[in-house]
Amino acid sequence: MEVNYISYFNEFEREYEVIKNASDDVLTIYLDILHFIEKKLKEIYKWLKKYVFLSIQEEIYFFKELKPRMVSKLLFYKELLKLEASLPPSKKNKKKHYEQLLTTIHQYVKANREFYEYYRSRTSFRDEDLFVRRCYKDIIKYDCCLINFDSKLSTSHDFNVATIIANDMLTNHLENKLDELNGKSKSNSTQIDHKFNWTGTKVDMTELVYAFQATGCINNGNFDLKELAIFLGTMLNVEIDSNLYGNYSDIKSRKVSKTRFINTMSDKLIEKMDNEDSKKKNQ
Numbered sequence: 001m002e003v004n005y006i007s008y009f010n011e012f013e014r015e016y017e018v019i020k021n022a023s024d025d026v027l028t029i030y031l032d033i034l035h036f037i038e039k040k041l042k043e044i045y046k047w048l049k050k051y052v053f054l055s056i057q058e059e060i061y062f063f064k065e066l067k068p069r070m071v072s073k074l075l076f077y078k079e080l081l082k083l084e085a086s087l088p089p090s091k092k093n094k095k096k097h098y099e100q101l102l103t104t105i106h107q108y109v110k111a112n113r114e115f116y117e118y119y120r121s122r123t124s125f126r127d128e129d130l131f132v133r134r135c136y137k138d139i140i141k142y143d144c145c146l147i148n149f150d151s152k153l154s155t156s157h158d159f160n161v162a163t164i165i166a167n168d169m170l171t172n173h174l175e176n177k178l179d180e181l182n183g184k185s186k187s188n189s190t191q192i193d194h195k196f197n198w199t200g201t202k203v204d205m206t207e208l209v210y211a212f213q214a215t216g217c218i219n220n221g222n223f224d225l226k227e228l229a230i231f232l233g234t235m236l237n238v239e240i241d242s243n244l245y246g247n248y249s250d251i252k253s254r255k256v257s258k259t260r261f262i263n264t265m266s267d268k269l270i271e272k273m274d275n276e277d278s279k280k281k282n283q
Contacts, residue, residue: 005047005051005062006066009066009069012070015036016036016037019036026080026084027081030081030084033077034081037074037077038074040070041071049152049153056128056132059131059133060124060127060128060131060132063131063132063133064127064130064158064161068158068161068162069162069165071159072163072166072169073166074162075163075166076165076169076170080173091181094177098174098177099178101170101174102171102175105171105246106245106252108163108167109167110252112160113253114255115157115160116164116250116253117254119161119164120203120250130155130156131155131157131158133151133154134151134155134156135151168243171245172242172243175226175245184224184226184227196235196236196237197236197237197238198232198233198237198238200261201261202239202240202247203250203251203261205229205232205233205238206240206247206248206251207251207259207260207262208232209229209232209244210225210251211262212228213225213228225244226244229241
């Protein structure tokens with residue numbers, strides 16, 4: 001592996017895209033990708049045992065951003081292989097199987113809620129603790145399985161990040177499969193002159209989509225969540241439908257203020273009205 005590891009990872013992504021589109025047989029693609037990633041990870045592990053990062057920030061970037069992207073693909077395609085091997089033949093049982101897997105992902109999100117919130121928020125105040133390698137393994141503070149980890153190859157939480165990314169990809173895959181079974185697909189929307197662009201987060205938009213259904217203020221709540229997400233995304237130039245379920249799982253897993261964005265909207269609107277009333281009184 002070359003010293004310029006950024007170029008190495010960029011080349012990995014290019015080769016991965018080629019393999020992903022090289023065959024019409026999904027099982028062949030899954031196996032080829034897994035063998036390809038296994039080979040690349042062996043090269044990385046050999047390189048990591050000798051390479052000295054120039055700074056803590058560089059090491060954090062490698063273990064928080066670069067390595068998890070590759071490992072997440074390994075986890076994702078292993079799950080796809082298991083999925084293909086265990087998939088029941090009937091349409092009804094396929095739907096049930098997909099939904100059970102989505103439930104399993106949600107349970108993982110709930111069990112790891114604190115780290116999910118930290119990672120999703122893109123904050124960094126714990127990065128040095130979570131994404132820098134340490135020879136001493138604190139099995140009281142972290143998972144006991146860390147005792148078997150090679151401290152030169154992994155940090156306490158880079159695998160957790162890979163799992164989150166893999167779960168996002170698997171959620172998207174399962175939701176698309178459910179859409180196919182339900183006879184739904186993304187419509188080819190006509191080009192729209194985007195005068196309005198969503199400038200909040202995708203999770204904020206997800207909160208609104210589910211709130212529209214819960215309140216029944218659109219079609220009395222009788223609509224497909226993904227269809228509304230696609231519609232709003234088209235109008236406001238944002239794509240949220242690919243991880244709608246994952247975003248909703250994150251929202252449900254919040255410890256405080258599950259409807260954070262809606263509460264903020266309410267507070268801001270009340271503040272605006274109060275300010276306007278105050279100005280009128282002072283005139």
